Amino acid sequence: MKNLNLSLLFCLICSFAFAYQGQVKNEDEVSEKIHQLLSDAESSILRYNFDNAMKELDSSIALAKTIDHKRYLALSNSILANLYYIKHDNKKASDLINNAISVQKEIGDEIGLAYSYLQYAKILDFQGQYGKAYEYLSNAEDIYEKHDNREQLGLVALNRGILQLHEDSDYKAALNNFNNAEIYLSGTSNAYEKSRLNYFKSSANLYLNNLDEAEKNAKESLQIANNNSYGGMIISGNRRMSKIFEMKNQPDSALAYLQKSYIKKDSIYNMNEEALAQEANSRYGQDALKNTLSSLTLQNAEQEKSLKVNKLTTILSVALITILSLLTLSLYKNNNLRARANDLLQKKNTELTLAKENAEKASLAKAQFLSTITHELRTPLYAVTGLTHLLLEESPTENQKEHLNSLKFSGEYLLSLINNILDLNKLEANKVELMESTFNLKRRISDVLIALKNSADEKGTKIHFNFDNSIPGKLKGDPLKISQILINLIGNSIKFTENGDIWINVNKLNQNDKKVYLGFEIKDNGEGISKEKQKAIFENFTQGSTQINRKFGGTGLGLSIVKNLLSLLDSEIHLESELGKGSKFTFELKFEALESAKKTASKNVDQEKTEALSNDIMIGKKILIVEDNKINQMITRKILEKNKVICDVADNGTIAIDKVKNNHFDLILMDIHMPGISGIEATIEIRKFNEEIPIIALTAVTLDENLDEFYLNGFNDIIPKPYKTEEFFHKINRYLAARQTAI
Structure with a gap:
């Protein structure tokens, strides 16, 4: 009995397993069918066959509902949004894409979400919401970088370039993004995006007046579009070629391409019109169609009789109506163009104001960064040049002297490079002022x-x-x-x-x-x-x-x-x-x-005699070195003590204030950036009880931006680090001599 029960249980488990496998197999087949329908729908949209695209999308949505497949439902909405975007119905496109994004976030579909972000960026670009468009492009880029999807990264670069054309008119930056996109898309079979890439490269080159390059790009775009029957790209490509030949002063070629554009536009319209007529026939049925045809036959017979009498009148009426229609259309287009131009001008003014504010913020951030990095670079350079100077004065061997001279040259070269980059940055940022x-x-x-x-x-x-x-x-x-x-x-x-x-x-x-x-x-x-x-x-x-x-x-x-x-x-x-x-x-x-x-x-x-000072005046003078960096303390102290100066050191501003109160010094060398109170704050405190002692800022800050602040707060002069020893001794001697003369 026990064996029988086990056998029955085994059969029951096998039945459930086979049923489950059948269900999984059925769901896989449905998923494969949905995938094919979505792929076909995308292809139909690119060929401007909207009727087929709608049917394929309707079928895919219906199948996805049967297996409750949220990912395919969301993806169907994304593709449907693309269809309405191409048809310029942005309200429906935005609603559908937002719905897709909401579902994809809920189920954690990263790849689908990146696809929707990319589609939404294109819709926002068309609506003129460029800031949000950049944001969604960046969101898509983050996901594609995570999955190392080079083709989609190429599409992100392409659409970023299109945004730069539309928003900033920054044609060089746009062309740079298009070149990056071309690298990413070089190995892909995505013909539509390659056609689109060449079209917008042609736009950028056209704006930059590179007419030959623009023509080359437009021809490449048009060839790909013709080979794959991409209706929209064929129309746009022919218009682009017409514009190029117009700018090249070749009106015959320009007119020929413009005619090709209109012919393709009419054929696309007729294709969709025929599809609508077929849809109407299926709705009303064959009987209704037969009745309609009978009625039309009787009406045509009566009209034929009337036509013989009024033939001339009809021809004249048609001609008059045609002329009036063309005039009306021309006026309507002119008014539309004028209104669009006014809107575009107002929008560009707003964008320029915003761009100016952003540029000013970026410039400020750049200046702050350079100020910080200058100090960080100059401080170790001071140690390099200072120690090299000391070693050269300690009777090195010829071999050592050669190496030390090389080290000295490298330090001076690096300092020159830093100064040049800073000078150039300030000049380009218009931060350099004339000091007469x-x-x-x-x-x-x-x-x-x-x-x-x-x-x-x-x-x-x-x-x-x-x-x-x-x-x-x-x-x-x-x-x-x-x-x-x-x-x-x-x-x-x-x-x-x-x-x-x-x-x-x-x-x-x-x-x-x-x-x-x-x-x-x-x-x-x-x-x-x-x-x-x-x-x-x-x-x-x-x-x-x-x-x-x-x-x-x-x-x-x-x-x-x-x-x-x-x-x-x-x-x-x-x-x-x-x-x-x-x-x-x-x-x-x-x-x-x-x-x-x-x-x-x-x-x-x-004046030259007065300033041709000897280092002898430094002998026996007491100088206070205020510096928190131990290496810099040692270098400055050794350089001074070689000239028989009596040195004392303060590690920070607070100690410096106490030492000046309780001791006599002939001069103070004050660093600026120190823990606790800064060199400027310490100088302000010292000046409250001693206005005579010379205080020289020995610092690695960028001087041209802060001279007034130094002098107003009590400094007599400034020596930038790393310094040349000649300048260092010259300034110290000058102030020691001036003080000695005053005494």
Whole structure:
């Protein structure tokens, strides 16, 4: 009996298993059928066969309901939304796509959700909601990146480029996205999206006036569309070709393509009209059709009699109605175009305002980032250059000296690179302002030549300086910008001139009352620049050639900075050069003359004597170093103690305040960024009880943006880290000498 019960139980289990397998098999077959119907519906939509598409979608939805398949129901809604989007019924398209997204989120269908996000972005683009469209494209991109779906990532890039065409009119950025999309879609068989990609590439090139490239893209799009009977793309492709030939001033070709577009449009309309007629026949049945035909036969007989009498009248009436219809249509189209143009102009104004605000926010964030990264880069560089200086002064062997000089050069090169990038960023962001002051131009240029002397000596290059003595001794202008321009131009000539000569010529061109116009010329007999490269040499990160870059190094920023600085000073740079024979850079500047050349001659000599200070004045002086970084403390202290200075160190601002209250110091070197209170706050406190002691900011911050803040809060001067030892001792000596004279 027990064995019998087991046998019955086994049979029952097998029956359930076979039934379940049959049910699963049936559901798989239905799913496969639904998948095929959805694929067919998509193909019908792309060929503008909307009647077939509706039937296939209706069938797929009905089958999905029979097996309660939510994923296919949602996907059907997404495809149906695409159909209404193509038919320009955006209300229905939006409702359907939102319903699909809601279901796909509920069931966790990531792939379906990404497809719906992509479709919704296209609908939002058509509605002009570009911000939301970008958001949904990004959502789709996140999912496709997660699943490493290259084809769909290509579609995201394509639609992002289309948005840039519509919203920003940023045709170069759009073209960049289309090129990325082309890379992603290179291995796909998705002919429709390839046709669409080439069409919009043609649009971008057309706006950029690249007519030949636009024609090539449009032909490629049209060929793919014709091969696959994509009705909409055929119409659009022919219109695009018509527009291109119109811009090329080839009216016959333009008209031919426009006619092809209208012929295809009429055939699509007739195809859908015929389908609607067939649907009407199926609704009313054969009997109704026969009655209708009989009635029409009788009416035609009567009309034939009447037609013989009124033939001429009918022809004239038709002609008149045709003419009036064409006039009405023309007026209607003109009014529509005018209304659309006004709406587009208003929308673009709004978008431009928003884009301007976003650009200002981005610029502010960029400036804050650069300010932070500058400090972080300069602080370790201070340790590199400082320790190198100390080691070079400790009698190294010749082999060690060679390595240390290489290290010194690398540190100075890295600092120059950082400064150039920061300068270029500020110029492009329009954050550089002119700081006018009185100065002696000849002395300013001499200082520049002294700073560049070592570099010239290493290259075996001689520098010849010719200065017009009729130039007034005291000028008013921006000496910092002049120095920066000359350092970049002369440094560039030194870099590309080995065992040669460089001439710096400054001449007075004209003087009108107090306005002086000077001509500057920097000429060398170095490498020279080819004619092909002369126009591009002033662009960012550009050099004469790859061979020059490999031989001489550099970033190609110096001449770009010069061009921008001269533009700020209402001037421009001119270049004459021949490859292998050297280069000549010229520019003109306007200054205000405050004194004649003769008046200032004696005064400048006295001033130079005053500032030609010896390091002997530092012997026995007490200097307080306020610095939280232990390495920087050690470097600064050793440099000073080598010159017999008595040093004391404070790790933070609070300790510095206490030490100044209880001890005598001749000078304070104050870091800015420290734990606790900052160097600025410490200086403010010290000035409350001691206004005489010189305080110099020894800091890695970006100076040009904060000079006023330093001086207003009690600092006497600023030494940026990493510094050159000559500048370091010069400033310290000047303030120690001034204080000693006052005492």
